[in-house]
Amino acid sequence: MLTVHHLRQSQSERIVWLCEELGLDYELKLYDRRADNRLAPDEYKALHPSGTAPVITDGALTLGESGAIVEYIAGRYGEWRLCPKADDDNFAQHLFWFHFANGTFMANVMMELSARATGAKELPALAQDRKARAWQQVEDQLGKTAYLGGSELTTAxxxxGFPLTTMRSLGPYSIDDKPNIQAYLKRIGERAAYRRAMEKAEPGFTPKLD
Incomplete structure (x- = not known):
């Protein structure tokens, strides 16, 4: 049985959303963050050597890392739906944004959160520039296509989704000057699978869609 171990307000919401988009039968286990430091509880850290979210278990398998889990589920249970094929016009675009999410975008976000945690009042100039460029890339792409992976929703x-929505609840970032991202998040919020996923994964939490 595929089990998604979801740490509240973390990257593992991606996996719940994916399962809902694919219409899969899965078990969802919720874990609350610690009250003293907002980190994962020891019970969650014990699931995988990395000690971070997301984590799934599937029979004897325990798997971490968002990208690996998304590809595993899409291939093993989803017949690669939501993933453009190699001869698809959007294949390269999909690949770029799929890897950009954690390789660049989340790396910038975590850099900023780490800087704030050490008392920094602002990011170094290089980090500020990378952050601004990353957000502008997203804004520019969504002015060309309805979804980041092309005309239809993909695993990209x-x-x-997480760094554009829930992550902004943890590290505030205004998108008032990003109309394309605003329109995109409205489309995401209208998806029945996304609404189901957030209701299951984050009961009592309002998705950050504006």
Whole structure:
């Protein structure tokens, strides 16, 4: 039985959303963050050597890392739906955004959160520039296509969803000057699978869609 171990307000919401988009039968286990430091509880850290979210178990398998889990589920249970084929015009675009999510975008976000945690009042100039460029890339792409992976939702959108939404609740970032991202998040919020996923994964939490 595929089990998604979801740490509240973390990257593992991606996996719940993916399962809902694919209409899969899965078990969902919720874990609350510690009250003293907002980190994962010891019970969650014990699931995988990395000690971070997301984590799934599937029979004897325990798997971490968002990208690996998304590809595993899409291939093993989803017949690669939501993943453009190699001869698809959007294949390269999909690949770029799928890997950009954690390789660049989340790396910038975590850099900023780490800087704030050490008392920094602002990011170094290089980090500020990279952050601005990353957000502008997303804004520019969504002025060309309805979804980051092309004209239809792909696993690239699943990967990018968390840093564009829930992550902004943890490290505030205004998108008032990003009309394309605003319109995109409205489309995401209208998806029945996304609404189901957030209701299951984050009861009592309002998704950050504006």
């Amino acid at each position: 959108d699943i990967m990018m």
